[in-house]
Amino acid sequence: MRAIYLIGFMGAGKTTVSQELARRLNVAVYDTDEEIVKRTGMSINEIFAAEGEEKFRHYEAEVLRSLPSTNAVIATGGGIVGRTGNRLFLKGKRNVVYLHAELESILARLKEDNSRPLLKQDKMKTAKALYESRLPLYRETTEFEIDTSVKTVQQIVDDIIQCMKK
Ligand SMILES: Nc1ncnc2c1ncn2[C@@H]1O[C@H](COP(=O)(O)OP(=O)(O)O)[C@@H](O)[C@H]1O
Ligand SMILES: O=C(O)C1=C[C@@H](OP(=O)(O)O)[C@@H](O)[C@H](O)C1
Numbered sequence: 279m280r281a282i283y284l285i286g287f288m289g290a291g292k293t294t295v296s297q298e299l300a301r302r303l304n305v306a307v308y309d310t311d312e313e314i315v316k317r318t319g320m321s322i323n324e325i326f327a328a329e330g331e332e333k334f335r336h337y338e339a340e341v342l343r344s345l346p347s348t349n350a351v352i353a354t355g356g357g358i359v360g361r362t363g364n365r366l367f368l369k370g371k372r373n374v375v376y377l378h379a380e381l382e383s384i385l386a387r388l389k390e391d392n393s394r395p396l397l398k399q400d401k402m403k404t405a406k407a408l409y410e411s412r413l414p415l416y417r418e419t420t421e422f423e424i425d426t427s428v429k430t431v432q433q434i435v436d437d438i439i440q441c442m443k444k
């Protein structure tokens with residue numbers, strides 16, 4: 279099967295859903311963030327602090343292209359759609375699912391989580407602007423959209439499997 283790529287804002291559930299989806303389909307699972315951490319030996323927070331966001335985006339674009347494009351589920355980071363080249367790459371892959379979540383659900387899910395440099399307490403004011411600026415980018419990258427705000431992981435996985443049959 280062609281790899282399934284999950285895109286969407288931070289906290290939409292890409293990482294969590296990718297694991298369950300891969301288990302159900304019996305294929306490998308990858309996460310671009312996890313690959314970056316493995317390859318650099320640094321946490322995402324450390325990369326942003328020591329090398330800056332642009333360098334992180336460089337690693338992210340490289341990792342995206344290096345992962346297997348068959349028999350896999352690939353969770354991406356929420357900012358992957360920022361680069362035009364990444365959006366074109368993903369459009370070419372076709373099996374891309376946008377996991378949408380309302381900002382309120384996202385903030386509730388991530389309020390105790392400090393692992394995302396772009397969503398720390400002092401960045402809450404800019405979170406809404408970032409969220410709104412990215413929505414059209416997710417939507418132009420794929421026609422498959424699932425609202426995860428009030429769904430369980432199992433329901434989301436069922437929805438993705440249905441989507442992919444179309
Ligand atoms: N469908 C869901 N319902 C409730 N909480 C969820 C759901 N999916 C993920 N979460 C929780 O939200 C947080 C962020 O999930 P994660 O998979 O890391 O999102 P992403 O990779 O899109 O940033 C985690 O604490 C996770 O347990
Ligand atoms: O939206 C973003 O710019 C980011 C999302 C994060 O991944 P998740 O979407 O899995 O949280 C991670 O790549 C990094 O903190 C930047």
Ligand SMILES: [Mg+2]
Pocket residue numbers: 292293294309311353354355
């Ligand atoms: Mg993730």
